[in-house]
Amino acid sequence: MDQSQEEFLRELLDDFKVEAAEHIEEIINGLLVLEKDNQSDESKAIIEKVFREIHSLKGASRAVNQSLIEQLCMSFESVFHAIKNDKIKLENEYFEQFYKAGDMLQMLVEGIDQKNTGVSAQQIQQLCRTFESMTSDSLPKTSSLFQQLQSKKEVKPQVDKKPLQESAPEEPQVNPAKELSTTGNKKPLSLQPTEPKASVSESETVRVATSKLYELLRQAEEMVSIKTALHFQIDQLNSIQNNFSTWRRSLLEQNNPNNQFAEDLASQNLFVRQHEEAVSRLRSNLEKLRHSTIRSVEELQLSVKKTLMFSFASLLNVAPKIVRDLSKASDKEVDLIIHGGEIEIDRRILEELKDPLIHLIRNCIDHGFESKQERIKAGKSPKGTLRIDVQYDANQKIELRISDDGAGIDLDKLKASALKNHIISQEELDGMKDSEIQMLIFSSGISTSKMITDVSGRGLGMAIVAEKITKIEGSIKLESKRHEGTTFTISLPQTLTSFRGILVRVANQLFILPTNSVVKALHLKPEMVNTIGSRKTIAYFDENIGLARLSDLLNIPSRSRKATAVNGFQALVVQMAQKKMALVIDEVMGEHEGVVKSLGAQLKKVRHIAGATLLGDGRIVPIVQISQLFESSHSMSGLRLSGGSEQKERETSDSGPKSILIAEDSITVRNMLRNLVEAAGYSVKTAVDGQEAFGFLQAEDFDLVVSDIEMPHMNGFELTSSIRQHAALMHLPVILVTSLDSADDRQRGLEAGANAYIIKSSFEKSNLIETINKLI
């Protein structure tokens, strides 16, 4: 077992201890209530709760291989199961045994990492036997323990402690157990205060709701504004001081010996100088205060952020299962190698990373790796290797690398898809380097997958990956070599820092652009602007990059257009995912550090604006979302084109709802599909098998066919082939829907000419509707 794995197991055990302590606490609390009252309706719910808690503890202990705890829970659980189902009655005498079990569980949990837990396997087995006899009592009434209990019931009024002595006759020799049974006896008073205390000191951790920690972090980050405010105040004092000294100089100039007000002036001069000095002192005090404040605020923020750090292992744990399931489903063999799981990162970043990671893994397996046969043909091992590495890079950033030794990105397919989906024009494509073309996979609407499946091919995923990563102030790069493999490198900050941005003025409004996306500020002359196609560009080092007015992209009226054009103008070069563009602005006002705030509950999502930050004087400045600017700059460059497509949309919407033919032999599924598709606004006709469907298709016009695979008379594959061979129906989109998820069937579907292949279990996720929308 290597070190990281050992560490992982220890972490797991630590988690288990915390969880188990909670379950045991709940069990004991439940028992305490039940002992007082087990007749009322409320007690039913508590019995149920105790049962659930024991059950959960059993499951958790099984997961971490704590067989003794599991064993004890199992028989404990069976007793409560019987009570719950009214198989046995909850007798007061039982409680001693229950408390004993609770105490034993607690000792077992606390002693997990010690050799001697103080509880022997025999004691546990003995208790288990007692529990078994409780449940078996209910059936054969002649059991010895039943009689025992009966007799206990009779003696109970006279001797209150009797049950304890009787039920634990062998214990006295064993010290810990004796102690336990006595604590059990003192129940309500002694149990509760001692228990949690013990478990807290043991693990030296406290469970705090993450929401509270975030609130703490928010408040700590709020203190950044104190930093900025102090800075602002100091600037103000500075200017007052300057005013004083100018005033004093002007006084001195008037001060000639002949002046009858000489004395007056001298006293004024003194007065001004005193105040000037006072201001100066105030300023330097404030400056000192600012320095110490900055230091403590930064320390505070760092400590709070550290409490929110988690190891990557908690995220990467999901990978093996996903890799296994997906590679099985696509009939590929993939070895997964993970390194660096112990590196810690802000929990919020981990949360945001989950979807991108899963998507990238899916992408690798679905598109990255070739089929076994292809791999053998290419002289590679039939088994692919997927590596996930986490490491620190040179800039103290964290690098998450996901690499496969698959086929690499097929540039030709990518170009074709980009052109087909109007993401880019041929002339733009011609001017791009291969590395830039590869970045196109992050544009929305791109897919090189021939077929849409439930995992991939809808061309949205990579765009979402890029967006999510930008959101957490990370960046993503891609290197791919045809036939050798693809590597995605995600660079991440260790914590979500407060926001740094470049403050700019555009049309008399202030905006702020994230510093990490701004590459350079330029002063441009009109003659430096070229026009390529319909786009304005400038030469930037060895590339041509697009040029746009920030005010145009944001759609705010700008009056300074003409003036700037003559005298030259300022522009910022911004970059996202290896794409660059230049934004024309009126003026750069400086750099600002602050906290990102939302625009308020009402403005949930505003195009181009990611949020806002506050200046030292309380002014609000909107933060520009660079990724959306890139999107808008594309749509603006092809203004005519987008106008045309709008018109097209209107035309189609006028012609009424699109009609869809559903072929499915099961009446349940047929109706379900009909409801689903109709609800999405399509008109639906259904057929009971392929033959009937094909008949309808020849008689009426449809926009798309959804077909089951297994049907009598003519199955889905045959129906698809027939459609493809029919001159008038050749281009009709066909979606195959099936309960079979096999690579073979998918291949057959593709060969028959289907456009998409969807697995039935995934209907509800509106997978189908999305696919239909995409295809027509």
Next chain:
Amino acid sequence: MKQEEQKILHERAKLLSVSASSNEKPDDQIAIVGFTLHPEKYAFEVVNVSEVLTMNELTPIPGTPAFIMGVVNLRGHIISVVNLKSFLGLTEGGLTQLNKIIVISDGKMIFGVLADEITGFSNFPSDKLLEPPVNLNGLLAEFVKGTLSDGTILLNASRMLTSKHLIIQD
């Protein structure tokens, strides 16, 4: 023991509270904050109004509908401000001030509504609330709760706070 005592106290409190409310009958009173959108008089129920402030600085946000005037800084929190005149399609009645902000909230949603002038708080019996006039335009009709005898239009703040028309998701 304690539980029993608490039970008793609780019951007593219940009894007391019933008698108190039946004396004052606050259920039948509606407390409102009146304001003007020149030249008309409007009101929100006090329960939905979290505060009233004077607008100092407003930051416009590009890419939002015209009825979103911008955002303001409310003690470190940012809230958006709605111009009801343009949202409800009221005729612009010449020069108005629109420099007061009534902050309305239901706990989940919060935003400010611009007003020319705050006319004050008042109570009136709920049975004096009149049906809104039938000739109101679409959006206004949706958000009007009723009118008072002096012509004040009582707006339905809770409906505004949950209306899809007012939440910007694009």
